[in-house]
Amino acid sequence: MTERYPVCLYDIGEEQLAKARETVKNNLEKLEEEGLSRGSSTAAEALARITSTTSLQDALAGAIYAQESTMESVDFKKRIFKDMDAAAAPSTILASSTSTIPASVFTEGLQNRFRCLVVHPVNPPLYLTLTELGPAPWTDASVVDRAYEIMESIGQAPIRLKKEVLGFAVNRLQYALLAESWRLVKDGVLSVEDVDKVMSEGLGPRYAFYGPFGVIHLNAAGVRDYCTRYAGGIRRVLDDAGETPTFDEEEVIGELETSLQRSLPVERMGEHSAERAQKLAELAKLKRKLKKD
Numbered sequence: 001m002t003e004r005y006p007v008c009l010y011d012i013g014e015e016q017l018a019k020a021r022e023t024v025k026n027n028l029e030k031l032e033e034e035g036l037s038r039g040s041s042t043a044a045e046a047l048a049r050i051t052s053t054t055s056l057q058d059a060l061a062g063a064i065y066a067q068e069s070t071m072e073s074v075d076f077k078k079r080i081f082k083d084m085d086a087a088a089a090p091s092t093i094l095a096s097s098t099s100t101i102p103a104s105v106f107t108e109g110l111q112n113r114f115r116c117l118v119v120h121p122v123n124p125p126l127y128l129t130l131t132e133l134g135p136a137p138w139t140d141a142s143v144v145d146r147a148y149e150i151m152e153s154i155g156q157a158p159i160r161l162k163k164e165v166l167g168f169a170v171n172r173l174q175y176a177l178l179a180e181s182w183r184l185v186k187d188g189v190l191s192v193e194d195v196d197k198v199m200s201e202g203l204g205p206r207y208a209f210y211g212p213f214g215v216i217h218l219n220a221a222g223v224r225d226y227c228t229r230y231a232g233g234i235r236r237v238l239d240d241a242g243e244t245p246t247f248d249e250e251e252v253i254g255e256l257e258t259s260l261q262r263s264l265p266v267e268r269m270g271e272h273s274a275e276r277a278q279k280l281a282e283l284a285k286l287k288r289k290l291k292k293d
């Protein structure tokens, strides 16, 4: 059941707020057109529930939940969280969209640090619903539970990190894959195009519906059978993998750039991002249809 919440946008200037309202309007209309709206409200009804202000106090007055999405900088997050902690009632959950900074780094000295956590959506957030919930060691468990409920109630797909780790879940998994992809190119095993093809034509579609654990379970007579049969093989392959790349090896960067510049030239990045969003929208529609069937 999707909830209807009144929302107040806060930014430092009217210009940014007008731009944000325009973006939200366009996105709500786009989702409506595509049949991907999260609740039963029309785009116009949802938009009518959104107000905006340049006063942090006004934005936080009576709020049950605040989502901070300012610049990705430790100093900045420290400052804005200090201000939010002073302005919001202790019952307001204070969440940060940060993609990389653990909650403990910018909430340690706060008076009400128990109500702060990371709630990280994934890019592009319009079509990917995954949201990582990353508490600091001092975040109250009930705050994480409530943030989880709120995310579910707006149609997001939350996951809960049980303890604070660098990179949260998405980047830990993404970087493990990136490291092996990098080594395969560096060691002359695969071309850049073929690494990407392994994902787009093989692992990617499989993972669109089942994660690595679901996949191994289905690839044998269950996960126990899989581990009994393949544990030794997995260890041998991983032992063979080599060191963590430095990701600044010029010869690999050059090879990546030559290949990607041919298929996705930087000069047409806007066009390619829009095309990717459109393809993800189609996948979101399919996933929604399969859930209903």
Ligand SMILES: NC(=O)c1ccc[n+]([C@@H]2O[C@H](COP(=O)([O-])OP(=O)(O)OC[C@H]3O[C@@H](n4cnc5c(N)ncnc54)[C@H](O)[C@@H]3O)[C@@H](O)[C@H]2O)c1
Binding pocket: 010, 011, 012, 016, 068, 069, 070, 071, 072, 073, 080, 097, 098, 099, 100, 120, 121, 122, 123, 124, 125
């Ligand atoms: N862009 C994404 O798709 C995405 C996805 C997941 C997480 N994030 C995270 O969201 C955060 C914001 O990313 P972004 O790409 O939207 O950044 P951005 O630079 O586009 O937007 C930052 C906004 O903060 C506003 N701002 C500046 N000073 C402020 C202040 N004192 N008080 C309130 N607002 C202020 C700016 O006016 C601007 O509107 C980052 O922490 C980023 O890691 C972004």
